[in-house]
Amino acid sequence: xxxxxxxxxxxxxGFRGVAAGIALTHWASLARLLRAEILxxxxxxxxxxxxxxxxxxxxxxxxxxxxxxxxxFVTGLILLFxxxxxxxxxxxxxxxxxxxxxxxxxxxxxxxxxYLITGKMVAGALSGxxxxxxxxxxxxxxxxxxxxxxxxxxx
Numbered sequence: 001x002x003x004x005x006x007x008x009x010x011x012x013x014g015f016r017g018v019a020a021g022i023a024l025t026h027w028a029s030l031a032r033l034l035r036a037e038i039l040x041x042x043x044x045x046x047x048x049x050x051x052x053x054x055x056x057x058x059x060x061x062x063x064x065x066x067x068x069x070x071x072x073f074v075t076g077l078i079l080l081f082x083x084x085x086x087x088x089x090x091x092x093x094x095x096x097x098x099x100x101x102x103x104x105x106x107x108x109x110x111x112x113x114x115y116l117i118t119g120k121m122v123a124g125a126l127s128g129x130x131x132x133x134x135x136x137x138x139x140x141x142x143x144x145x146x147x148x149x150x151x152x153x154x155x
Contacts, residue, residue: 094106
């Protein structure tokens with residue numbers, strides 16, 4: 001996280017700095033996973049047979065390795081995405097990320113701190129609960145089944 005903050009600050013606050021920082025700090029774990037998978041595939045029997053049959057290395061890579069590694073690559077990107085969003089939120093919340101005009105989770109958290117400190121979020125949650133209870137019919141005025149006007153009498 002500290003490296004991400006340093007990269008973001010050195011490249012300038014804003015989207016460019018945060019995007020570059022996240023890209024430079026999050027690629028290593030996925031690269032290690034893909035490298036291990038590629039080394040395992042290169043040792044498989046069908047790749048060895050392709051080599052002995054005289055296939056070129058780029059043909060082996062494109063036809064044998066890329067189709068198998070692409071699944072891990074896409075899955076890794078999908079799993080890294082929420083992690084990157086949380087890091088962006090942290091950097092933005094600390095003031096090194098996106099500006100307050102740009103929509104981001106960190107900006108929302110930063111703006112809500114004044115409400116959290118004064119306790120206004122609790123008051124808002126309680127008033128919403130009361131409205132929802134009244135609308136759901138939990139307030140005590142229950143209508144009989146079949147009553148159209150809510151008076152409790154059948155027509």
